[in-house]
Amino acid sequence: MAYDWHHWFASAAAEFTALTQRLEALEARVQQLVDENRALREELARPAATPVEPIHADEIPGAAAIVAESTIPAAAAGAAPIAPVLRDTSTLFRGYAAESARTYSTAESRDFESPAVSEGPRRPFVRWLPTSDSELPMIEARCRLKAEACRWAEQRRRLLSQALDYRTEVEPKDRDLIWQAKQLPDCFLWMCHSSGPNPADPSKWLVLAGCFEVLADALAIIRKMLEDAEESSESFEQAVDLLAEAQSALRVAVTQLEGPPTDHDQARVFGWLKSVAMQRQIFIRRHMRLDDPADPNRWSELGVRLAEFQVQWEEGRRKVLHRKKTIGRVRYKLSQLHVLSPEDTVHAWNSIADDIDELVRGGMPPSNVELRDLLIEHVDELPEMALMPKGFQLTMREIDRFLTSSPSRAEEENEVATGPDQLDDVAAMLAGRAVVLIGGDRRPHAAEALERAFQLSELIWIDTRAHESISGFEPYVARPEVAMVLLAIRWSSHSYGEVQDFCRRYDKPLVRLPGGYNPRQVAAQILQQCSQRLVTQ
Numbered sequence: 001m002a003y004d005w006h007h008w009f010a011s012a013a014a015e016f017t018a019l020t021q022r023l024e025a026l027e028a029r030v031q032q033l034v035d036e037n038r039a040l041r042e043e044l045a046r047p048a049a050t051p052v053e054p055i056h057a058d059e060i061p062g063a064a065a066i067v068a069e070s071t072i073p074a075a076a077a078g079a080a081p082i083a084p085v086l087r088d089t090s091t092l093f094r095g096y097a098a099e100s101a102r103t104y105s106t107a108e109s110r111d112f113e114s115p116a117v118s119e120g121p122r123r124p125f126v127r128w129l130p131t132s133d134s135e136l137p138m139i140e141a142r143c144r145l146k147a148e149a150c151r152w153a154e155q156r157r158r159l160l161s162q163a164l165d166y167r168t169e170v171e172p173k174d175r176d177l178i179w180q181a182k183q184l185p186d187c188f189l190w191m192c193h194s195s196g197p198n199p200a201d202p203s204k205w206l207v208l209a210g211c212f213e214v215l216a217d218a219l220a221i222i223r224k225m226l227e228d229a230e231e232s233s234e235s236f237e238q239a240v241d242l243l244a245e246a247q248s249a250l251r252v253a254v255t256q257l258e259g260p261p262t263d264h265d266q267a268r269v270f271g272w273l274k275s276v277a278m279q280r281q282i283f284i285r286r287h288m289r290l291d292d293p294a295d296p297n298r299w300s301e302l303g304v305r306l307a308e309f310q311v312q313w314e315e316g317r318r319k320v321l322h323r324k325k326t327i328g329r330v331r332y333k334l335s336q337l338h339v340l341s342p343e344d345t346v347h348a349w350n351s352i353a354d355d356i357d358e359l360v361r362g363g364m365p366p367s368n369v370e371l372r373d374l375l376i377e378h379v380d381e382l383p384e385m386a387l388m389p390k391g392f393q394l395t396m397r398e399i400d401r402f403l404t405s406s407p408s409r410a411e412e413e414n415e416v417a418t419g420p421d422q423l424d425d426v427a428a429m430l431a432g433r434a435v436v437l438i439g440g441d442r443r444p445h446a447a448e449a450l451e452r453a454f455q456l457s458e459l460i461w462i463d464t465r466a467h468e469s470i471s472g473f474e475p476y477v478a479r480p481e482v483a484m485v486l487l488a489i490r491w492s493s494h495s496y497g498e499v500q501d502f503c504r505r506y507d508k509p510l511v512r513l514p515g516g517y518n519p520r521q522v523a524a525q526i527l528q529q530c531s532q533r534l535v536t537q
Contacts (some may be wrong), residue, residue: 439488
């Protein structure tokens with residue numbers, strides 16, 4: 001039978017013409033993207049009031065793979081539809097890279113290319129993207145999803161090599177990953193795209209998955225530290241260094257896999273690191289340049305270091321929270337002292353001493369300014385305590401040492417408010433005589449106030465130190481002009497009995513001072529403990 005060759009050739013010619021027009025439209029679209037890219041880069045090279053975000057390599061595969069129906073000429077509309085087939089669109093990555101490499105200026109590539117590399121093909125990198133703290137949670141979520149997608153890419157290849165049923169064994173997971181990606185803004189799973197890499201060694205997918213995972217872990221730590229307002233601490237700088245290493249390892253892993261020129265989320269993290277270094281004046285020691293890359297194959301070791309750092313930081317955070325809670329409890333107890341009975345006041349001070357001792361044993365210095373400011377207004381209210389914990393005693397001694405050079409406001413106010421009756425009685429008994437005061441560090445202001453109030457010829461203030469021998473006290477007590485001995489029992493490490501032996505030997509009255517040094521308090525203790533002996537002398 002005769003075959004209609006003329007009709008066959010006409011149909012083939014029409015299909016060939018339609019295909020040619022589609023290819024021309026595709027080439028025109030690609031050239032348009034290249035021209036737009038070049039124009040944007042030239043615009044970025046000039047100073048501008050508002051920075052323009054460059055085109056990212058992540059966006060190219062989708063743009064190159066989809067040809068809008070509006071680009072097909074009307075003449076071809078009647079031809080048989082031909083579905084576009086994307087055979088090896090990974091060349092689009094390389095084509096985009098080659099074109100971008102030519103459009104980079106020397107100034108733009110300075111931050112990314114090593115000075116030593118001057119010849120051979122160069123892999124371009126998208127300009128770093130300024131990123132705020134609020135974007136970190138979404139970047140972390142995308143990195144975790146990408147880690148799952150990389151692990152699936154390795155498993156998917158093994159499943160396909162086993163000739164399993166695609167619709168039941170592979171397609172459901174593909175659809176699930178696509179659905180998850182759609183739930184996250186700006187999430188492109190390039191490792192699942194038809195134009196994605198196909199490495200000869202599938203284990204590279206697992207290395208890339210590990211790099212995405214440790215980057216997400218580092219971001220999680222950074223987020224917690226920002227929530228706790230610790231961006232100025234030394235620990236925060238250590239966390240930033242670990243994050244820099246994680247993003248560098250990811251960048252190298254993407255390069256080794258021949259993926260896109262740069263991963264969008266890695267560029268975001270790099271941008272955040274650049275921003276935080278400038279804004280918070282942090283020096284990032286390593287892994288911020290191409291000539292100082294991190295090893296992606298050591299991602300598991302980096303993960304261990306991140307876990308150890310997190311445990312150490314959280315332990316320190318718990319200590320800080322416990323310290324704040326204890327200080328708040330001490331502050332409340334001090335605020336209630338004025339409404340307590342004398343018996344309850346002693347009990348409250350014992351509880352305060354235990355809390356402060358716990359703080360000091362937990363690492364807080366006895367000279368801590370916050371602790372000193374908390375107690376300094378109440379130091380003269382401290383009653384005599386049967387047992388003073390070591391940490392509390394050290395804290396009170398540091399407060400006393402501070403007051404030697406800077407008299408407190410409370411001392412000055414108490415001096416003004418001192419009643420004349422008791423002072424006159426004590427001054428009548430001690431006028432023109434000397435007094436020995438044992439304990440603590442000499443406070444010039446307090447010493448002058450006591451000498452003036454009691455009209456003393458001299459106040460012999462003997463500083464004491466822990467475990468100091470008491471034999472050095474005897475010559476002062478034995479002096480004939482000394483009328484009495486005052487023992488500041490809060491600061492002295494020596495027992496009342498040891499000092500009393502000297503006083504009995506030389507017949508000198510001994511007065512214990514459980515409170516402060518202001519003249520009113522000292523006068524009250526003198527009249528209460530030994531007024532009769534002074535009268536008979």
